[in-house]
Amino acid sequence: MHWTCWILSSAVVLALYDISKKASVKDNAVLPTLLCSTLFGCAAFIAGLAVAGRLNAVVQATAQVIWLSVAKSVIVSASWVFTFCALRTLPISIATPIRASAPALVFVVAFFLYGEVPDMVQFAGMIAVFAGYFVFSWAGRHEGIDFFRSRAVWCAVAGAFLSACSSLWDKYVFQVCCAPVETVQFLFQIGLVAVYALLLGATALAKVFAHGFAPQDRRFEWRWTIPCVGILLAGSDWLYFTGLAVPEVPISVASLMRRFSVVVTFVLGARFFHETNLLRKAAALAVIMLGIVLLCL
Numbered sequence: 001m002h003w004t005c006w007i008l009s010s011a012v013v014l015a016l017y018d019i020s021k022k023a024s025v026k027d028n029a030v031l032p033t034l035l036c037s038t039l040f041g042c043a044a045f046i047a048g049l050a051v052a053g054r055l056n057a058v059v060q061a062t063a064q065v066i067w068l069s070v071a072k073s074v075i076v077s078a079s080w081v082f083t084f085c086a087l088r089t090l091p092i093s094i095a096t097p098i099r100a101s102a103p104a105l106v107f108v109v110a111f112f113l114y115g116e117v118p119d120m121v122q123f124a125g126m127i128a129v130f131a132g133y134f135v136f137s138w139a140g141r142h143e144g145i146d147f148f149r150s151r152a153v154w155c156a157v158a159g160a161f162l163s164a165c166s167s168l169w170d171k172y173v174f175q176v177c178c179a180p181v182e183t184v185q186f187l188f189q190i191g192l193v194a195v196y197a198l199l200l201g202a203t204a205l206a207k208v209f210a211h212g213f214a215p216q217d218r219r220f221e222w223r224w225t226i227p228c229v230g231i232l233l234a235g236s237d238w239l240y241f242t243g244l245a246v247p248e249v250p251i252s253v254a255s256l257m258r259r260f261s262v263v264v265t266f267v268l269g270a271r272f273f274h275e276t277n278l279l280r281k282a283a284a285l286a287v288i289m290l291g292i293v294l295l296c297l
Helices: 003-025 030-052 063-089 092-100 102-114 120-141 151-176 181-209 225-244 251-258 261-272 278-296
Strands: none
Touching: 003 030, 003 063, 003 092, 003 225, 003 251, 003 261, 030 063, 030 181, 030 225, 063 092, 063 151, 063 181, 092 151, 092 261, 092 278, 120 278, 151 181, 151 225, 151 251, 181 225, 225 251, 261 278
16 A cells, blocks of 8 residues: 555644544543543554454564663653643634644755755745644634633644654654654554653642642543544554554655645534634634645645
8 A cells, every 4th residue: 555545644633633632522531531531542452452363573672672662652751741731721623723834834844854855835824734733822712712821722832842842752662763664653652651651640749738728620520432542543553653654754744745634624523512703713723724735746
């Protein structure tokens, strides 16, 4: 199967993941939600390897592959913490398109790190993506969201920035170091569980020793969408990593193609969560998607 099919399939699964993520974290505690969803995703991936008879081969990893996978776990876990904090309060029709603009940053950094030089059309695409931010600020004001002063918006931006760093790291892992896809994802999934468990434990200790002065998170509420988050993400990552492992795939284009999931998320998510002000947000999304199309050209 051509690498574009892997990436586009990953985008469809990623859209369903985004909707499940919003349903899981809305007015809910972030770290317990992340830990539970990641545990289910890790278990599903390991079970899939066991059924396919590839588990024994995957667990035999070199020190370099372990280090690469652990680093990816740290980057992605930080990105998700910021993203989940943003999704907890922001409408999905605003939070998801912000994260979708991460490929513009990938293009900028990929130019310096990997020599992927954008032409004038692609440069215009980057300008359009950032212009979409300003259109969203106009749309957000109609819902009482100060786009440039909202902590939730800046959390979404931080999550997008770290997502871009993760995409660049993926290129290094799979194309420069030629690390095996399933071994990296196996260690990456376990690393995520470990990072979230450590963060949750550290937060609990901080609350105990601070005698109530530590920031209080919301109470954790179990929802059936929580296991879907981890399972759908594990499936999306496997499809994405498989496509990215094909030699000479440009990370800037692959990252952009995967972000087309935002269109599905916007349409289904806005309908599912009964969000308003959709025409203004659709205009902002159209500007961002125009930028993404120009970047792909």
